Amino acid sequence: xxxRQWRLAYxxxxxLAGGVIAYPTESVFGLGCDPDCSSALEQxxxxxxxxxxxxxxxxxxxxxxxxxxxKPLKPSQIALIEQTFAQQMRATTWLIPCLPExxxxxxxxxxxxxxxxxxxxxxxxxxxHMQKPLVSTSCNIAGKSEMTQVTRVRNQMYTQVxxxxxxxxxxxxxxxxxxxxxxxxxxx
Numbered sequence: 001x002x003x004r005q006w007r008l009a010y011x012x013x014x015x016l017a018g019g020v021i022a023y024p025t026e027s028v029f030g031l032g033c034d035p036d037c038s039s040a041l042e043q044x045x046x047x048x049x050x051x052x053x054x055x056x057x058x059x060x061x062x063x064x065x066x067x068x069x070x071k072p073l074k075p076s077q078i079a080l081i082e083q084t085f086a087q088q089m090r091a092t093t094w095l096i097p098c099l100p101e102x103x104x105x106x107x108x109x110x111x112x113x114x115x116x117x118x119x120x121x122x123x124x125x126x127x128x129h130m131q132k133p134l135v136s137t138s139c140n141i142a143g144k145s146e147m148t149q150v151t152r153v154r155n156q157m158y159t160q161v162x163x164x165x166x167x168x169x170x171x172x173x174x175x176x177x178x179x180x181x182x183x184x185x186x187x188x
Contacts, residue, residue: 005125007165007166008122008125008126008129008165009129010163011023011126011129011163011165012126012129012130013129014162014163015032015033015034015040015126015130015134016034016130018033018034018037018039018040019033019040019161019162019163020032020033020040020043020044020047020160020161020162021033021126021161021162021163021164021165022139022153022157022161022163022164022165023122023123023126023164023165023167024120024122024123024150024165024166024167024168024169024170025059025091025118025120025123025136025169025170026090026091026118026119026120026123026169026170026172026175027091027146027148027169027170027171027172027173027174027175028138028139028140028146028147028148028169028174029138029139029146029147029148029150029153029169030059030123030136030137030138030139031044031047031048031135031136031137031138031139031157031161032044032059032123032126032134032135032136033134033135034130034132034134034135035056035058035069035106035132035133035134035135036132038103038105040135041056041103041105041106041135042105044056044135044137045105047141047157047160047161048137048138048140048141048142049141049142049143050137050142052104052105052108053104053108053109054108054109055106055107055108055109055110055113055114056105056106056108056114056135056136056137057093057114057115057116057135057136057137058106058113058114058115058116058133058134058135058136059116059117059118059123059127059133059134059135059136060115060116060117060118060127060133060134061117061118061124061125061127061128062117062127063078063081063082063115063117065127065131065132065133066096066113066115066133069098069099069102069106069113069115069133070096070097070098070099070113070115071096071097071098071099073096073180077096077180081094081115081117081180082117084117085117085119088119089176090172090173090175090176091116091118091119091170091172091175091176092116092175092176092177092178093114093115093116093175093176093177093178094114094115094116094177094178094179094180095110095112095113095114095115095177095178095179095180095181095186096112096113096115096180097111097112097113097180097181098111098112098113106135112179112180112181114177115133116136116175118136119170120167120169120170121167122165122167123136126165139153139157148169150164150166150167174187175187176188
C-alpha cells in the first residue's frame with residue numbers, strides 16, 4: 001500500500017512539474033496534466049492529434065478544486081453536482097460556465113469547462129496529492145480506440161508521456177455529460 005501511495009504522489013509531482021501522465025479512470029486510461037500548464041496542454045493535444053477547439057475535461061477529488069476556474073455557482077448547483085457524486089451513479093461530467101481567463105487550450109471554443117468529481121481511486125488520489133484539478137482526456141490518438149489495459153498504454157504511449165500510472169480502469173461507459181445551465185443531458 002505504501003508503494004502505491006508513493007507512486008501516486010510521484011505522479012502528482014510529475015504533473016505539477018509540467019509533465020504529462022497516463023492513468024486509469026472510470027472507463028479508460030486518460031492522459032493528464034496540470035490545467036495551468038500551457039506546454040503540457042499543448043503536448044496532450046499533440047499526442048492525441050486533437051484540435052484545441054474541442055476542449056478538455058478536468059477531474060477533481062472535491063468540487064472546491066474546480067472553483068478557481070468557474071464562475072460562481074449557486075448553492076443549489078453545488079448541491080446537485082455533489083449529490084450526483086454521492087449517489088455513486090455512473091461518472092458524470094458537468095459543463096459549467098468558466099471564468100474568461102481560463103485558457104482556450106483547456107475550455108476549447110466554449111465558455112464552459114467540463115468538470116467531473118472522479119470516483120476512480122487512482123485519479124482521485126492524484127487530485128488529492130496535487131490539491132488541484134487534473135486534466136483528463138482519453139489516452140489515444142483521435143479516431144483510434146481507447147485503451148483500458150496498462151500494457152497497451154505502455155507499449156503505445158511510453159515515449160510520449162513522462163509516466164504511466166498502473167491500475168485498472170473502472171469498466172464504466174464514458175461519463176454522462178450534463179450542461180449545468182440548461183440541465184440538458186448532452187450524452188447519456
